[in-house]
Amino acid sequence: xxxxxxxxxxxxxxxxxxxxxxxxxxxxxxxxxxxxxxxxxxxxxxxxxxxxxxxxxxxxxxxxxxxxxxxxxxxxxxxxxxxxxxxxxxxxxxxxxxxxxxxxxxxxxxxxxxxxxxxxxxxxxxxxxxxxxxxxxxxxxxxxxxxxxxxxxxxxxxxxxxxxxxxxxxxxxxxxxxxxxxxxxxxxxxxxxxxxxxxxxxxxxxxxxxxxxxxxxxxxxxxxxxxxxxxxxxxxxxxxxxxxxxxxxxxxxxxxxxxxxxxxxxxxxxxxxxxxxxxxxxxxxxxxxxxxxxxxxxxxxxxxxxxxxxxxxxxxxxxxxxxxxxxxxxxxxxxxxxxxxxxxxxxxxxxxxxxxxxxxxxxxxxxxxxxxxxxxxxxxxxxxxxxxxxxxxxxxxxxxxxxxxxxxxxxxxxxxxxxxxxxxxxxxxxxxxxxxxxxxxxxxxxxxxxxxxxxxxxxxxxxxxxxxxxxxx
Numbered sequence: 001x002x003x004x005x006x007x008x009x010x011x012x013x014x015x016x017x018x019x020x021x022x023x024x025x026x027x028x029x030x031x032x033x034x035x036x037x038x039x040x041x042x043x044x045x046x047x048x049x050x051x052x053x054x055x056x057x058x059x060x061x062x063x064x065x066x067x068x069x070x071x072x073x074x075x076x077x078x079x080x081x082x083x084x085x086x087x088x089x090x091x092x093x094x095x096x097x098x099x100x101x102x103x104x105x106x107x108x109x110x111x112x113x114x115x116x117x118x119x120x121x122x123x124x125x126x127x128x129x130x131x132x133x134x135x136x137x138x139x140x141x142x143x144x145x146x147x148x149x150x151x152x153x154x155x156x157x158x159x160x161x162x163x164x165x166x167x168x169x170x171x172x173x174x175x176x177x178x179x180x181x182x183x184x185x186x187x188x189x190x191x192x193x194x195x196x197x198x199x200x201x202x203x204x205x206x207x208x209x210x211x212x213x214x215x216x217x218x219x220x221x222x223x224x225x226x227x228x229x230x231x232x233x234x235x236x237x238x239x240x241x242x243x244x245x246x247x248x249x250x251x252x253x254x255x256x257x258x259x260x261x262x263x264x265x266x267x268x269x270x271x272x273x274x275x276x277x278x279x280x281x282x283x284x285x286x287x288x289x290x291x292x293x294x295x296x297x298x299x300x301x302x303x304x305x306x307x308x309x310x311x312x313x314x315x316x317x318x319x320x321x322x323x324x325x326x327x328x329x330x331x332x333x334x335x336x337x338x339x340x341x342x343x344x345x346x347x348x349x350x351x352x353x354x355x356x357x358x359x360x361x362x363x364x365x366x367x368x369x370x371x372x373x374x375x376x377x378x379x380x381x382x383x384x385x386x387x388x389x390x391x392x393x394x395x396x397x398x399x400x401x402x403x404x405x406x407x408x409x410x411x412x413x414x415x416x417x418x419x420x421x422x423x424x425x426x427x428x429x430x431x432x433x434x435x436x437x438x439x440x441x442x443x444x445x446x447x448x449x450x451x452x453x454x455x456x457x458x459x460x461x462x463x464x465x466x467x468x469x470x471x472x473x
Contacts, residue, residue, distance in 0.1 A: 013033065016033065022089075089323065091276075112456050142170065144222040146160040156226050171201070174214060249447065274308060285371075320358075403444035407429050
């Protein structure tokens with residue numbers, strides 16, 4: 001089935017198309033247009049001409065669009081969840097959770113639109129401010145770009161798009177090619193909700209053509225991207241004088257001390273490692289366990305891994321589905337083999353069938369192997385022992401990434417020490433690094449990115465402060 005893109009205020013066919021295949025059975029699901037750099041230029045020129053429509057729209061009307069979108073998504077949640085599951089291989093249970101979180105993100109963005117503050121500046125607190133009154137307002141940037149990944153094709157798009165609506169921006173939206181139809185459904189919902197068709201472009205095609213043309217366009221004033229470190233670095237080099245928000249990769253660690261109630265959280269630690277076949281930025285990839293409990297922890301963790309049901313993502317019984325494509329499954333399989341060659345123990349075994357890599361743990365992996373140093377983005381987790389606090393802090397920080405870290409301990413002083421010394425954007429005490437609710441400031445340091453998401457914080461990223469001063473003397 002040939003799908004359409006949206007720009008110049010209307011749905012349009014393409015001249016060339018690419019296939020989107022199910023990661024599970026490799027059947028073609030639908031086809032989307034390969035757009036050109038000329039198409040991108042025309043689309044953004046059109047948005048630039050119409051940006052005043054959103055800028056002049058009252059705050060309550062922008063809030064109404066978000067509320068309408070929330071209600072429409074609620075009505076279409078089964079359809080959207082099934083599309084997510086088909087396109088990216090996410091289990092239907094996980095896909096339904098993503099839709100619920102998308103509804104939350106729209107709700108928080110609606111609330112923020114209604115309530116974000118424009119404040120008085122007390123100029124007369126300075127002797128040079130006598131007789132002056134100042135205040136600042138927030139204005140939209142104009143045209144902003146949203147470039148999203150395959151793993152959360154709805155909610156991560158909404159984290160960028162919903163605040164853009166709230167502050168009054170025009171939006172150019174490029175979804176991951178793997179999950180273009182979820183993006184199309186989102187655009188349909190926004191248009192039905194009342195977002196002006198003159199103020200949005202939904203563009204599909206290759207990152208090297210469509211993505212780069214968007215990022216380099218002078219009318220685009222901000223780029224919000226979620227994806228790999230390599231692409232994030234490329235964007236930061238070519239974006240020129242733009243605001244950029246980069247939500248990139250990680251190899252998130254979890255530190256488990258013997259004084260913690262780790263048994264209560266074991267199931268959660270397993271789910272945090274293997275959700276979406278491990279293809280989540282804040283998946284647990286490294287677990288460091290205090291030596292005294294290492295053997296017991298590893299054995300009990302493995303027992304739970306063995307109970308995970310692997311298979312068809314559309315089945316309600318499935319816990320782990322396929323990876324996004326076979327090339328990535330083969331890559332992760334090779335990383336496991338490398339760690340095994342360097343002395344690690346892989347349990348229960350290395351097993352791959354096409355795009356499905358079966359969940360496993362990697363015990364006693366060398367810290368210089370890819371499964372420790374890089375982002376695996378696969379259904380595997382390293383479990384290594386440690387003895388001293390200083391030792392494990394050094395191991396956790398020995399990473400080019402720094403997104404989130406979980407620390408399990410009852411020692412409040414230790415918890416505060418780790419919160420201060422771990423080099424990440426978020427430290428989660430007595431829960432997994434995969435913890436995220438959609439209103440918190442989410443983002444990383446080092447190779448994990450620049451900026452923070454969460455509607456309140458994204459409003460700041462995607463708007464501009466304008467100071468206004470009255471001389472009353």
